[in-house]
Amino acid sequence: MTALDLIDRKIVAELMRDATMPVARIADRVGLTQTPCWKRIQKLEATGVLTGRVALANPARLGFGLTVFVGVEAPDHSSEWRQQFSRAIDTMPEIMEVYRMAGELDYLLRVSVSDMADFDRLYRDLTDAVPIKNITSHFVMERMRFSTSYPVDTRNR
Template structure:
């Protein structure tokens, strides 16, 4: 897809702030009528800029009061191990995010569980599913900032 113009960036920014906004309100905020706004949103979805529209929830109110960031050091970097690791993390819904990293750790996971017992169970399931050289866990004490909205530039250039 070509670079996003100012109106596309404004649409994306509005949807990241609140995906429940009515089309007319989004159009009003970005300076378009409903039909051109809807067409742009469709194009942004088809091109993969917009990947989903979801509701955000408070993890603690859903019973997921413990967030852990886990660093994984792989025993090897072959295709077979990577495929097994990918299957293992995909099978564990408590693992919310997985990143392949550069630097000291090979993978970084964000995990949400109810408590330490649940984390221990997940840890055993993961390490039983695939060999891991080293695991380093960091327990979040407080979520001070959280957003899923990227800081899209909505200023005219």
């Protein structure tokens, strides 16, 4: 873990809120001039604290009206199966996130699709591509809270 001072944490928090914000405005908000602020941003990128800048989109407006959390139980935990599973999910852009889990599930996937028929197609594609012991699907009825910002501590202590 990279140790961040208060200024770095404030810069990261500002960029997570709005990555399009001009460096001059970020600098003003964190108490720096523009050049030192830009150098800190570059260092945060070089050290891997900042990994990218993206635009966030409304999934429904893009035709992705159904979000599904899919739990996967592997039939075994061999290297071969993990590689086959990884190759399969890499070909399916509807699978937005994948987590290897501890506990009852081996993997948890966040899937965005247009509708139930689209999810059924993805389900069949996944189960045809790799043997799976069990799949459990949880359909999102309402997204009540969503954030891409981590709760970085920006208080001066």
